[in-house]
Amino acid sequence: MEGVAPPPSNDDSTLARTTKPSWSRRLAWIGLAWAAAMIVLIVLNQPGETPVPGNRPIEALAADYVSSDTCRSCHPGNYASWHASFHRTMTQPATPQTVAVELDGVSLSYDGLDYRIDRRDDAYFVRSKPVGAAESAFGKPLQIVQLTGSHNLQIFWLETGDRREGRTLGQFPFGYILAEKKWAPMVQTFLVPPGPKAVYSKGDWNNGCINCHVTHGRSTFVEGSTFDSKASEFGISCEACHSGGREHIERNRNPIRRYALHLFGGKDPTIANPERMDGPAASLACGQCHSIWAFHNAAASVTWNKENGTYRPGQKELDLRWVVQPQGTDHPEARAELKETDPHFFGDRFWGDGMVRVTGRELNGVLASPCYKGGHFSCLNCHEMHPDKTDPVTLDTWRRNDQMKPKMESDQACLQCHQDMKARLTQHTHHASSSEGSRCYNCHMPHTTYGLLRSIRSHQISSPTVKETTEHGRPNACNLCHLDQTLAWTAEKLESWYGQKSPGLSKEDQALSLAAQIILKGDAGQRMLIAWSMGWAPAQKASGYEWLYPFLIFELNDPYAAVRFGAWKSLQTLPGFSGYEYDYTQEDAQQKEAVARAYQKWWTEVRKPSPTFRTQTLLESTGMFRQDLLDRFLDQRNDRKIYLAE
Ligand code: HEC
Ligand code: HEC
Ligand code: HEC
Ligand code: HEC
Ligand code: HEC
Ligand code: HEC
Ligand code: HEC
Ligand code: HEC
Structure with missing residues (x-):
């Protein structure tokens, strides 16, 4: 299978990178030069000329793959945008x-x-x-x-x-x-x-990361702790999203075909284009990596390990794997096996109601969205992989802004389908049209996903409810922005505005800010989401920022490193603390010193009387914690061990 020229054992990336572009440019002009070029490439690649590293995974083309350098001459614009992307340098x-x-x-x-x-x-x-x-x-x-x-x-x-x-x-x-x-x-x-000193052991890259972090990886387990891993290309390259390009380039070397294709609207059946796919197929082209998946069985994992699979973008199903949704009933045997071999599989990745809570697994959220049923909903409604000429954005801005399509960081993302909502916006949102409280994303894709030391928007479109909070511990969108408000306040509005029946709530949830309670007594995953939101400008606008200091400073001593990091970054958004230095990786004693130092600074230099200092926010009118409430909630803190498997 492997080793269409150049031979696999010689196809090291460094060499391929430096030799291929110039050749492929010539290719576009002189079809016949191809064979000659290949011979030269093989000669140049002879053993002894450039040693192939034996101590790390290598690039080696297999099956129908030809590498991104080969696409460059005919598609320079697409090449340039891809080259700028973080996909390339994964x-x-x-x-x-x-x-x-x-x-x-x-x-x-x-x-x-x-x-x-x-x-x-x-x-x-x-x-x-x-x-x-x-x-x-x-x-x-x-x-x-x-x-x-x-x-x-x-x-x-x-x-x-x-x-x-x-x-x-x-x-x-x-x-x-x-x-x-x-x-x-x-x-x-x-x-x-806290506790474990290492996250990965030897071979984890070869056995795990390779599955989503390269194009067409073959982990190739040999024996014991030995792998002989290869990828058709490092990074996420053209062919990961467009399928192998061998036939496509062979056919398009004929300029007449090229002309003919233009006459027929440019549709080329020899290569996959996610833009021409229906919603499910386009989403899967991304979701082959951006999802939580499992193998059908042990035999499938062995095949994948050796040669990857036969799935190519455009197909409706992953061949050897399946996308795991906790609420589903598909693949009963594989599902039962998964539960048995890894009892924490679901808990480490999903909220109790089946909503994915770790980043990089967006397909799971998209599949569970009501919009998906229409058949047109996909990643490409909001993201683009090649900004086109009409998009004025610079490539650097585009790549740093999640590769969004123009205007799709706004309500437009939803209004492209829910057009009627434009006319009834304020009637629907009950906030002024310019308010952050009227932005679709803020209520329907709130920041309840975690990854890379921060909160990220959920990719499952859902509507805020009180139940998601009381039953599954997920802070609802209203309280993630109205940090100072009680759950009862939200319940009352959801009932009067949207007719949602309010469930019975505890005394605490009737009287005290939900976010303030959670950051003290919640589990580490919940504490992180609140710590992050306390640094979010719309939430500070809705809730006031003055009362947030004591909470964020307190959390600089959280037992979980990720929570300390989140609290520190949010603290830096508050007046007086911009650029505030603190090392979240230090030992407990130094963290405690940092907390004391920060309180001192806040108390003496920054604090001003504020109406947000009140019992509802768990504070005295001076801004100090109400000691009884602090003690009570710390006592109740949920110390359940949380591992979020991003
Ligand atoms: C199921 C597919 C999948 C697997 C398996 C996987 N990742 Fe990822 N990884 C992703 C995706 C998708 C992203 C992008 C997430 C985002 O931007 O929010 C990502 C992002 C990352 C990043 C951030 C990269 C950056 O440029 O900031 C790191 C680091 C990372 N992964 C490490 C790992 C390691 C280490 C492993 C193996 C132990 C691994 N991942 C396994 C899909 C995966
Ligand atoms: C991460 C997935 C991904 C990667 C990697 C990728 N593309 Fe694309 N490509 C797409 C998607 C999605 C579209 C549809 C238009 C868009 O999103 O911009 C597309 C569209 C295209 C088109 C159709 C013309 C157009 O711009 O709409 C060409 C040609 C193309 N890509 C070539 C390439 C080449 C060449 C590379 C590598 C140098 C590459 N692509 C890398 C996903 C990808
Ligand atoms: C020899 C020139 C040539 C090379 C090399 C080439 N292409 Fe193309 N490609 C074309 C032509 C011609 C079309 C038809 C329409 C057009 O002009 O964009 C096309 C169209 C496409 C489309 C759009 C298909 C559609 O129906 O929407 C994609 C995606 C694409 N190429 C990806 C690639 C990728 C990925 C590679 C590298 C593996 C590649 N191309 C290499 C010439 C080439
Ligand atoms: C072969 C696996 C793979 C495929 C296919 C893939 N991705 Fe990715 N994607 C990744 C990995 C790994 C990362 C992390 C890269 C990084 O950030 O360094 C990533 C990162 C991203 C990012 C965030 C980049 C950042 O760092 O902010 C977006 C957005 C994204 N992908 C969207 C898509 C879309 C949309 C598609 C389909 C058109 C797609 N991806 C196809 C693996 C893949
Ligand atoms: C590609 C089109 C498309 C896009 C984009 C889209 N939706 Fe949808 N949405 C649909 C379809 C189709 C349905 C299903 C309607 C039905 O069941 O009758 C739906 C259903 C919904 C529902 C549930 C409706 C109900 O009756 O329970 C909500 C809420 C929703 N969408 C919100 C949004 C939001 C918010 C966005 C933007 C973040 C968005 N949608 C983007 C097509 C889309
Ligand atoms: C309705 C619009 C919409 C759709 C559909 C959508 N996204 Fe996103 N995506 C966003 C927005 C908005 C963000 C920015 C999130 C944030 O700021 O936290 C984002 C961010 C991301 C990120 C970066 C996360 C990070 O590290 O900050 C990745 C990766 C991503 N999306 C992948 C996908 C994939 C893959 C699909 C399809 C399976 C998809 N998205 C579908 C709107 C969308
Ligand atoms: C992204 C932030 C955000 C989200 C999400 C949000 N709001 Fe608001 N809300 C605001 C802001 C900011 C104001 C202040 C006035 C303004 O600018 O519109 C406000 C004002 C209000 C008010 C009137 C003023 C007050 O405090 O009594 C109510 C009531 C309200 N929101 C309820 C809700 C409910 C219920 C939800 C969830 C369904 C919600 N909001 C979601 C930001 C948000
Ligand atoms: C302040 C929060 C909030 C904002 C902002 C918001 N929604 Fe909603 N939306 C809700 C709630 C709550 C529901 C659920 C109503 C219910 O319980 O059935 C809902 C329901 C919906 C539904 C299904 C029911 C219906 O009325 O059609 C759609 C579609 C929808 N929203 C789309 C949007 C779009 C599009 C936007 C942005 C233009 C948006 N929403 C902004 C809170 C909000």
Whole structure:
């Protein structure tokens, strides 16, 4: 299957990258040059000329794949937008050009070990020794061979140092948070309970990340802890979304065909175009990676492991895998097996009512949206993968803004289908038309998903209810913006505005702010969502910001690193605390000092009398916590261990 020219064992990415573009440009002009070019490529790739790394996964074309460089000459515009995207740089060999920060000379300590990185030519090596030991105690250097991510977080992978383990990767225990220019232990980049020191073990990249982080990956388990992993291309490239391009380029080398296609509206059956697909197929083209999925059975996973599968964009089903919705009844056997082998599978990924709560798995939300039933709803209603000439946005703005289509960060995203809502907007929302409380997204796609150390909008379109909060612990959209309000207040409005029957509520929910209660007594996942919302400008506008300080400062000492990070970022949005320095990765004692320091600053330099200091927000009129309420809710805190599997 593998090894259409150039031969797989020789097709290392570095070489392919530097040699292919010029050739493919010629290809467009001289069809016959193809065969000659291939011969040259094979010759250039002869063993001995450029050694193929044996200590990391490599690029090797298989099946019908030809690589993005091959598409460039005929589609330079599409190539340029893709090249700007974070998709392209998802998986890269580690070189001075690809690392997000210069690694040479970096020294870090964690869990009893000192790490030191040194550069030799264009390669980076890590050595470690017990903390406090002499320089001479540094062990054998291991090369940093591969990177994951380039937008929010960059992760570094090491060779294992054991030749027999081939292309298996080990983990460098720190990640680099790009926006903060900060190193953090990997465990502290996830929402997981304090305690474990490592998140990944040897081979996890080969066995797990490869499934969504490259184009057409083959994990290729050999034996023991040995993998021989390959991908048709690192990163998410053209053919991940358009299917293999071999036949397409062969046919289009004929200029007459090209002309003929234009006459027939340019539709080309040799390649998949998500834009021409119905909603379900287009969504699946993205959802093959952006979803929570499982294998049908062990045999399917073995096939996938060896050769990937036969699914290509445009098809209606993933061949070896299925998209797992907790509420579904499909695939009963695989479902039962999943529950048995991984009892936490659903709890780590979904809310109790089946709404997905981790990022990067948007298809699950889209599938469960009422809009999906119409057959036209897909990722492409709101996102575009190539801004076209009519879209004035710069590629950098586009990629940093979730690759949205023009105007689709506004109500337009919904009004494109729900046109009638335009005329009855304020009647429907009960907020002024310019208010943040009238934005469709804010009520129907609230920030109840977690990932990458922040809250993200849910991709399941739903309407706010009190029940989602009382029954499943998910803060509803109204209380995520009206942070100072009680649940009873929301229940009353939902009843009088939308006719939703109000359920019976506890005394606390009648008298005290829901958000203030949750950030103290909720579980870590809930605390994070509230901590994030406390830094959200629309919520500060609706609820006042003065009363938020004591809560956010208090949470700088949360046992969960992710929650501390969220609280710190939100605290920085408040007057007096912009750019406030605090290291969320420090030990408990230093966190406590940071809390004391921040309270001191707030109390003496920032605090002003405010009407938001009141019992409803759990505060005295001075702005201090009401001690009885603080004690009560901390006592009640839900210490359930939360692992969010993003
Ligand atoms: C089911 C598919 C899937 C699997 C498996 C998967 N990821 Fe991801 N990953 C994604 C998607 C989709 C995103 C984009 C999420 C977003 O932007 O919110 C992502 C984003 C990331 C990012 C952020 C990248 C950046 O540029 O900031 C990191 C880091 C990451 N994943 C690490 C991992 C690691 C490590 C593994 C393996 C242990 C893994 N992922 C497994 C789908 C997956
Ligand atoms: C992440 C998925 C994805 C990747 C990667 C991707 N595309 Fe696309 N492509 C799309 C989608 C979706 C459309 C539909 C229009 C849009 O969203 O901009 C599209 C449209 C196109 C079109 C039709 C013309 C147009 O602009 O509408 C061409 C040609 C194309 N892509 C070529 C490429 C090439 C060449 C690459 C790699 C260099 C590439 N695409 C990478 C998803 C992708
Ligand atoms: C030799 C030139 C050539 C190469 C190389 C080439 N294409 Fe095309 N492609 C065309 C032509 C011609 C069309 C027809 C319409 C047009 O001009 O856009 C087309 C159309 C497309 C479309 C739109 C199909 C439709 O029906 O909407 C996509 C998507 C696409 N190409 C992707 C790719 C990808 C991905 C690659 C690389 C694997 C690639 N192309 C390589 C010439 C080429
Ligand atoms: C082969 C797997 C794969 C496919 C197919 C895929 N994606 Fe992605 N997508 C990823 C991964 C992995 C990331 C994380 C990249 C990063 O941020 O570094 C990502 C990131 C994104 C991002 C956020 C980028 C950022 O960092 O902010 C958006 C938006 C997105 N994808 C949308 C889509 C859409 C829409 C489609 C279908 C047209 C699609 N993706 C197809 C794997 C995939
Ligand atoms: C591609 C078209 C499309 C888009 C875009 C779209 N919807 Fe829908 N939506 C539908 C269809 C079709 C239905 C199902 C109507 C039915 O069941 O009769 C629906 C149903 C709904 C429902 C449930 C209606 C009910 O009676 O319970 C809500 C709420 C909703 N949409 C809100 C939104 C919001 C908010 C957005 C934007 C974030 C949005 N939709 C975007 C097509 C769309
Ligand atoms: C109704 C519009 C809409 C649809 C449909 C939609 N998205 Fe999004 N998407 C958004 C908005 C809005 C954001 C920004 C979310 C935020 O700011 O938290 C976003 C953000 C994202 C992100 C980035 C998350 C992050 O890290 O911040 C990814 C990845 C993504 N969408 C993928 C998809 C995929 C894949 C699909 C289809 C399965 C899809 N989206 C469908 C509107 C939409
Ligand atoms: C994204 C933020 C946001 C969301 C979501 C939101 N609102 Fe509002 N709301 C506001 C803002 C801001 C105001 C202040 C006046 C204005 O600017 O419209 C307001 C004003 C109000 C008012 C009148 C003033 C007051 O405080 O008594 C009520 C009542 C209200 N909202 C109820 C709700 C309910 C119920 C929901 C959920 C169905 C909701 N809001 C969702 C932002 C929001
Ligand atoms: C202040 C919060 C809020 C905002 C903003 C909001 N909605 Fe709604 N919407 C609701 C609630 C609550 C319901 C559920 C009513 C019920 O219980 O049936 C709902 C129901 C709907 C429905 C189904 C029932 C119907 O009336 O047709 C659609 C469609 C819908 N919303 C679309 C939209 C669109 C489109 C926008 C933006 C233009 C929007 N909504 C803005 C709160 C809001």
